[in-house]
Amino acid sequence: MLKKTTESEKKCRTDAESVFKARNLLPGIAEKIIKSCYDKKCYTHIDYDPLPSKDSVFEIINKSREILFPGYFAKEKIDPANLRYNMGQNVSVLFDMLAEQISNCIRHDCLRYSQECSNCGTRGNDIAIGFLEAIPSIRKQLATDVVAAFDGDPAAQSHDEIIFSYPGLYAIMVYRQAHKLFTSGVPLLPRMMTEYAHSLTGIDIHPGAKIGDSFSIDHGTGVVIGETTVIGKNVRIYQGVTLGALSLPKDAGILLKGKKRHPTIEDDVIIYAGATILGGKTVIGARSVVGGNIWITESVAPDTTVVMENPQLIYKKTIRNQI
Structure with a gap:
């Protein structure tokens, strides 16, 4: 005796047929999208040289914050015994990330705008070193910003509270780093940094x-x-x-x-x-x-x-x- 097809089974078959038909359309859609990639009116980066990475920008900001405010944002405890080791590791990691992203930004501009070769790898290393050498002066500036926020806000209970939780200080911290890179002639990266801070805090400071x-x-x-x-x-x-x-x-x-x-x-x-x-x-x-x-x-x-x-x-x- 043949088993009757239930309404539920009919629905499942109909859904399966719908998915099959839809997926058969995907190759044609993909081809149309690929074709549009060669339309000069649209923006596409199909090349062997990498663009700067937004994810790396976030990592750079987080790592630099650990260096600018040692002990506040590190995953491990920082004490006098391990400060030198921890700082050495963080500076080395930040240098590698910065040099790579700066080089990518410079290379991207060179190729997109048909500029003469500017030794992007060497420039990336040099600018990254210059940025790291500026960190003590950036730290001193940020210290004045922390004090200004505390002195002007009766609700602030401590300097630590401002460092940990004030969006204004976070936006200023990112700006001061981005400004250093901006004045060093780095394209793209400084604006990516301040726009990331903008997305988190609602504060839009141009790095210039x-x-x-x-x-x-x-x-x-x-x-x-x-x-x-x-x-x-x-x-x-x-x-x-x-x-x-x-x-x-x-x-x-x-x-x-x-x-x-x-x-x-x-x-x-x-x-x-x-x-x-x-x-x-x-x-x-x-x-x-x-x-x-x-x-x-x-x-x-x-x-x-x-x-x-x-x-x-x-x-x-x-x-x-x-x-």
Whole structure:
């Protein structure tokens, strides 16, 4: 006696046939995608030379953080007995990772833009060594940033709390390293580093910006600091602050490349949440205070406080339904 086919079995067969039909379409789809890889209007990197690796960028930041703040982020305990061994290992590992990624970035630019050979391997080694030699000075700068964050935030219980948990300090830490690489002429890698910090913290600092000691970003979400921004010493900014460019033409990427487009913030300035300061000629004078939600496109003299008039508030009685 033949067994009746159940509804469940029919459904399974239908699903299997659907999968079979779908998978038969995949080779043709793959061929269309491959064909599009040769379309010059689309962006493709099909070559024997490797691109810089995003995963390696994350590893570089994590390893450098261990070196910049010894003992805070290491997987093992760091004590006076093993410091020399641990630091030697970390410096060696960071050098290898940095030199490789710097060389990849330089080589990529050389090939993509048909530049003359610039000895990318040797340059990668030299720039990596220069970066490592700068670490003591970067550590000193970061120490001033930690103190600035602590002095300006009554909620901070300790310097350790700031190092471990403040997104502003993390973004500044990554920026200070990326800035060193940026000024050393490394393409791609510095921006990849600061954009990684941006993705974690919501703080967007271009590696080309120039930022002095004792810089503090409180809370930080939504902060934008453009490429040609110049910030002096002892400056504090809050969440949502934009230090940006004025409205740019469509072809600004070519016409204004390398020109001063972002503001200058002099020493001891405080900029409160939501303020927007735009323009390459705009200077906020020393010791000034910019209030929240202010829009500025002209220079402000030193020792000036800029605030909005009190807005007219409307209060309405809330009537709740009685049960």
